[in-house]
Amino acid sequence: MKWQDFEFSIDAMANGNQYPLNAENQTWDWAASRIAHGYGSGTIRTGWLQKAPGLMSVATYFLGRTQRGLLDGSGFVIYQPPAEAPQVMSFALCRHEPVAGANAKPGIGWRPAKCRLCDLDISVDSGG
Numbered sequence: 622m623k624w625q626d627f628e629f630s631i632d633a634m635a636n637g638n639q640y641p642l643n644a645e646n647q648t649w650d651w652a653a654s655r656i657a658h659g660y661g662s663g664t665i666r667t668g669w670l671q672k673a674p675g676l677m678s679v680a681t682y683f684l685g686r687t688q689r690g691l692l693d694g695s696g697f698v699i700y701q702p703p704a705e706a707p708q709v710m711s712f713a714l715c716r717h718e719p720v721a722g723a724n725a726k727p728g729i730g731w732r733p734a735k736c737r738l739c740d741l742d743i744s745v746d747s748g749g
């Protein structure tokens with residue numbers, strides 16, 4: 622999957638038409654810590670999760686972004702199946718494999734990179 626398809630895929634998940642890729646159950650502490658740190662702020666999607674064929678759960682998706690503001694294809698979803706306790710799980714549309722750019726300057730925190738699999742720009746500038 623290329624990064625340009627992330628938005629389409631996230632729409633499909635939030636409509637209950639596609640199960641999240643690389644889904645892993647997570648704890649409430651795991652989710653609460655990320656929410657406390659502002660993860661997904663501005664990129665929250667409400668909708669549905671199809672937990673099993675025909676079993677729709679209300680769901681809210683917290684979506685990750687790159688430093689440049691593009692959806693990075695990862696995130697987590699809090700969902701509640703009918704008559705069950707709410708649950709949380711993470712997902713990743715791509716397990717990014719960074720390829721370092723040619724003009725990296727790690728000394729000042731500049732680490733240009735693209736993902737070998739989805740071609741997303743995952744450069745990090747932590748300098749300041």
Ligand SMILES: [Zn+2]
Pocket residue numbers: 715716717718736737738739740741
């Ligand atoms: Zn990737």
